[in-house]
Amino acid sequence: MPGGQVEFGEDPVDAVVRELEEETGLVGVVEELLGVDSRVIPAHEAKRGVPHQNVGVFYGVRVVGGVMRPEANGETAEAVWTPVQEVSGLDRSAVxxxxxxxxxxxPASGHLPPVVVGGLVRH
Known part of the structure; x- marks a missing residue:
C-alpha cells in the first residue's frame, strides 16, 4: 500500500497521487476518502526515541496509467499487486x-477500532 508524508503546503489528495507514482510508477485518481487513523507512537517504539502521533488519511484510488516498477530511489524494493486475502500473510506495517x-x-464513520499491532512491523 503506497503511502508517505504530505509535503509542507501540499494538499493531501495531491500527496496520494504523488506518492503512488513515486513508489509504484502508476498514475492514479483519488475517488473517495476511506477514513482516518490516528495513533500515538511511544518513545520506546519510535525510531528516534521521541514520542509522536501519526495521523493517516486513507483514500480509494483508481489507477489510470503508468507502468508498475519499484521506487526509483530504492526505498521501495518491489511494487506488486497482492490480493486482499493474502495481505495478512505478509510482513507489513500495522497501518x-x-x-x-x-x-x-x-465503516460509515471512516474510523476503525485500534488495530492490534502484535507482531506486525510497526513503523
Whole structure:
C-alpha cells in the first residue's frame, strides 16, 4: 500500500497521487476518502526515541496509467499487486491492516477500532 508524508503546503489528495507514482510508477485518481487513523507512537517504539502521533488519511484510488516498477530511489524494493486475502500473510506495517479494514469494511464513520499491532512491523 503506497503511502508517505504530505509535503509542507501540499494538499493531501495531491500527496496520494504523488506518492503512488513515486513508489509504484502508476498514475492514479483519488475517488473517495476511506477514513482516518490516528495513533500515538511511544518513545520506546519510535525510531528516534521521541514520542509522536501519526495521523493517516486513507483514500480509494483508481489507477489510470503508468507502468508498475519499484521506487526509483530504492526505498521501495518491489511494487506488486497482492490480493486482499493474502495481505495478512505478509510482513507489513500495522497501518496496512487499517487501510485494508477501511477498504473492505467501509465503516460509515471512516474510523476503525485500534488495530492490534502484535507482531506486525510497526513503523
Amino acid at each position: 496496512v491492516d487499517v487501510g485494508v479494514g477501511l477498504a473492505t469494511q467501509r
